[in-house]
Amino acid sequence: MGRITIADIARRAGVSTAAVSYALNGRPGVSAATREQVLAIAAELGWEPSSAARSLSGSHTETIGLVLARAPETLGFESFYMQFVAGIESVLSERDYGLLLQVAPDIDAEMRTYRKWRAARRVDGIVMVDPRVSDPRLDLFLGADALPAVVVGDPSLSGGLTSVYTDDAAAMRSCVEYLAGLGHTAIGHVTGTPEFGHTHLRGEAFASEAAARSMTTAVRHADFTPDAGAAATRDLLARGDVTAIVYDSDAMALAGLGAAHEAGVRVPADVSLVAWDDSPLCRAAYPQLTALSHDVASYGAHVARRLFERMAGEPPASYRDSTPELVVRGSTVPPPPAR
Amino acid sequence: MGRITIADIARRAGVSTAAVSYALNGRPGVSAATREQVLAIAAELGWEPSSAARSLSGSHTETIGLVLARAPETLGFESFYMQFVAGIESVLSERDYGLLLQVAPDIDAEMRTYRKWRAARRVDGIVMVDPRVSDPRLDLFLGADALPAVVVGDPSLSGGLTSVYTDDAAAMRSCVEYLAGLGHTAIGHVTGTPEFGHTHLRGEAFASEAAARSMTTAVRHADFTPDAGAAATRDLLARGDVTAIVYDSDAMALAGLGAAHEAGVRVPADVSLVAWDDSPLCRAAYPQLTALSHDVASYGAHVARRLFERMAGEPPASYRDSTPELVVRGSTVPPPPAR
Known part of the structure; x- marks a missing residue:
């Protein structure tokens, strides 16, 4: 058998090609039972949408994802993330995108979340924060079918993915x-x-x-x-x-x-x-x-802009954000005389 | 690794895609042993039905929405919201729900976001915070077609919607x-x-x-x-x-x-x-x-639980969370002697 078409599925299911299209594209217009039947037959026949078809059918989620693998109780006094999120949001809101935010207890839960989001097509792209040395999460973003991602951290830690970092x-x-x-x-x-x-x-x-x-x-x-x-x-x-x-x-x-x-x-x-x-x-x-x-909100906005470029097909690259600058105030003076 | 398909599971299990489909959909046609094996492999690979498919089957988005109408620069030092969000997340993650978070510059932008989310069926329910006296947002959550919502604030401010509040x-x-x-x-x-x-x-x-x-x-x-x-x-x-x-x-x-x-x-x-x-x-x-x-994370978790009840069809009601308790530390003593 050649490439499986929507017509093949329609024939097997005994429904119209329009109904199959609605079911496969997640649109209203078919009953839950028909949808299940269509999806089962599509799976059985090994039907795969072409990527062109997928983007044409409007299967964008208009959502990007961010997982914070921190204990919930440590988030309350972290000024960084709330400002960072606010910066991301400033770019998303211009484009009518939303931010799907998940707090995960650890990096394993974070990886499960990425797998779930990808499998369920919940997000169009990912902002990955706090990269570690030899980070196991990076593998999830490699390969032709992986979700576009931007790593917030040094290029030496980003495994060739797009990164935005401060020096x-x-x-x-x-x-x-x-x-x-x-x-x-x-x-x-x-x-x-x-x-x-x-x-x-x-x-x-x-x-x-x-x-x-x-x-x-x-x-x-x-x-x-x-x-x-x-x-x-x-x-x-x-x-x-x-x-x-x-x-x-x-x-x-x-x-x-x-x-x-x-x-x-x-x-x-x-x-x-x-x-x-x-x-x-x-x-x-x-x-x-x-x-x-460091202007953390501006850093978040920069990351979001690079993610949109990546989602639009730009190749991976590294981008340096502004370097944190020493602002001298009242807590630093010369040391006391040696005792 | 790309999106996990039924074919991947079938290959790993050494059974037909039809058998996998039957097993995943809880239909007859496979042995109990095969069903168990398929479910175990699906879980291991992180298989999830696509959200598009799921949203057709029950029109659930598995997402709840939260808009914070605060200037981005004020969020960084607000311990309240990050802890509150972490508490919400603790309940969502148990149910595989995500949180769609939007930072809006003002209440008008917040209302536009609610309208957009409802029109596009982006969320199953809303957590509304910082209710005001005679709050214009409340109207958006009244009526048969409105999104289920929980107002975080005093019942006197919640316009008859479900509210969770502290005294x-x-x-x-x-x-x-x-x-x-x-x-x-x-x-x-x-x-x-x-x-x-x-x-x-x-x-x-x-x-x-x-x-x-x-x-x-x-x-x-x-x-x-x-x-x-x-x-x-x-x-x-x-x-x-x-x-x-x-x-x-x-x-x-x-x-x-x-x-x-x-x-x-x-x-x-x-x-x-x-x-x-x-x-x-x-x-x-x-x-x-x-x-x-006040245990703000626990407050957020309480709000999320009430929202799930509301989404399940419970009628609106008001729920008092624990009252903030005075914890005496070193910053309070009797006043100095009158000068």
């Missing part, structure tokens, strides 16, 4: 250089989740830039929660030598400020603090927090 | 009572967006409970942004008589703490602060903030 290493180097310029010689880094690729890249830049300047470093791995940020801060302050601390998020830096106050350590006189991702809370704190500032 | 008036009264018990006689209130119904209800409770206790009150309307919260705090502190301030959000309270520090006003010795909606940042601040604490 976190350059931002971290500028921060270490700034602290060295103030005269700090022993600096701490409170990191985000170690499995995330950008945590890794920032950590490498922190270590290499500090080593090049013969600075002493102390690293404490945390997980973006305020509690972990506060605990890591107490731990670094207890060393007695660290005079400046860089945080991988603003929420952890705010928690570090609280922990320092509580321990009777003055900010910035005794210890300087630098936040990453600059939310309005960094400016509302006292002292106001010096931060690696 | 904000009771929570505010408990807070004023607590401050009176500490000996405060002049208290301030930094409110959220005045147009929101819950701002109105909290404001009324604040005024009436303080009046009943012959307390002096000062109210400053803000809009949930840290900047507005800080400005309102400076303004209240400049009066010279206010010894305690209640905020309508945690972000504004944190900004108030920063503003007090900056002005050289000690918290809590000179002024006591109370936050609303208790994020981890309230515990990470120094002093830790006393707050009207």
Whole structure:
């Protein structure tokens, strides 16, 4: 038998070709029973729509998908994602697209969601965030039939897929250089989740830039929660030598400020603090927090625009977004005189 | 790997596509053993009937919709919505539903989105937040053809639709009572967006409970942004008589703490602060903030459950969620001795 046509299915089902077309294209006009029968026969005969036919029939979902593999309770104080989502939405709304958002407990659940969305044709494309080293999710977006995707992260982590990224290493180097310029010689880094690729890249830049300047470093791995940020801060302050601390998020830096106050350590006189991702809370704190500032909403909008290009057939490519810029406020000064 | 087809399952199971179709559709014609094997393989491969097919079979989209009519830049520090969304997601994921999220600049854009979603059958139901006094959105959810909706807010604001609400008036009264018990006689209130119904209800409770206790009150309307919260705090502190301030959000309270520090006003010795909606940042601040604490994720989950009941045909009703509870921490003490 040659290529299976709608007429073949109609003949077998004993219905009109129009009814078959309605059933296969998910349009109203046929009963549930007829639809089921048509789909069963189509499957049995091995019918496959051509991709041209598929795009002609208007099988676009006008929806893009985003999965956040974070524990629900950690999302409430993450200024990053809500701003990022708002930026994505600013582009989607221009095109009448919606955002299908799923919070998943872990990366396995995230992958199940992608499979489900693809199988059920729920979305036209995917924004994938928090790429890891050797990320198992990337395989789902390779191959001719895969969903178009944009990875939000460094090209070295994106497996050849389209990526939009910030140069976190350059931002971290500028921060270490700034602290060295103030005269700090022993600096701490409170990191985000170690499995995330950008945590890794920032950590490498922190270590290499500090080593090049013969600075002493102390690293404490945390997980973006305020509690972990506060605990890591107490731990670094207890060393007695660290005079400046860089945080991988603003929420952890705010928690570090609280922990320092509580321990009777003055900010910035005794210890300087630098936040990453600059939310309005960094400016509302006292002292106001010096931060690696980045327009996160604009980053989200950039990602969305690249995804539309990818969905329109553009080949994969990497795009650098603006590099987070050090905004100096009241939480960083030269170190106290050596005791 | 591309879209999983019935043929893929048949190949893996070593049976005909017809047998797979029978098994997946719960029809006779295959043995129980084959049926089990097919279902196991389908689950393993992540097979899903397409949403187009499903939407014909029962006109379900397996999606619910949420529009946030907030300026994108205000979402980043709002712990409430991300936690609320995470709570909704916890219920949706159990039922394989997705959340279609739209950020709209204003209430008119929000209403256009609802109309579009209904016309295009994009969602099975709606969660409507931030009801206002005489809210024009409610009309869209009345009538036989309207989408099922749950209003997140007081029954007095929900126009007879299903509502899930917290008793904000009771929570505010408990807070004023607590401050009176500490000996405060002049208290301030930094409110959220005045147009929101819950701002109105909290404001009324604040005024009436303080009046009943012959307390002096000062109210400053803000809009949930840290900047507005800080400005309102400076303004209240400049009066010279206010010894305690209640905020309508945690972000504004944190900004108030920063503003007090900056002005050289000690918290809590000179002024006591109370936050609303208790994020981890309230515990990470120094002093830790006393707050009207509410499990926002659980609130979101409750709303989602009621929406499923409504979509299943339950008549409209109002459901009270747990009342925000005053959690006393380090930011509230008796007022300083009269000068």
